[in-house]
Amino acid sequence: MWRCDVCGKSGMNSYRVSHSNKHTKVWLRANIQKVRVRVNGGVRRLRVCTACLKKGKVVKAV
Numbered sequence: 001m002w003r004c005d006v007c008g009k010s011g012m013n014s015y016r017v018s019h020s021n022k023h024t025k026v027w028l029r030a031n032i033q034k035v036r037v038r039v040n041g042g043v044r045r046l047r048v049c050t051a052c053l054k055k056g057k058v059v060k061a062v
Contacts, residue, residue: 002029004049006057036061 003010011029018024031050035058036043043061052058 002032003047004030004032004052005046006048006052009049009051 009030011027014026014028015023016026032047033050033053034045035048035053037046037048038059038061039046046058048058053060
């Protein structure tokens with residue numbers, strides 16, 4: 001679910017570390033947005049990470 005349709009970026013595992021140095025597993029997800037995008041002359045709704053939106057890898061359909 002949390003995967004960019006453009007670059008393939010997804011989440012990663014990590015640990016939250018408390019003051020007492022107790023480690024708790026967490027899942028850090030990529031910032032994915034559903035965006036209407038122009039693809040091959042048509043409009044599709046894709047899941048795109050915000051890094052791809054900033055870089056201009058996709059053209060938003062208005």
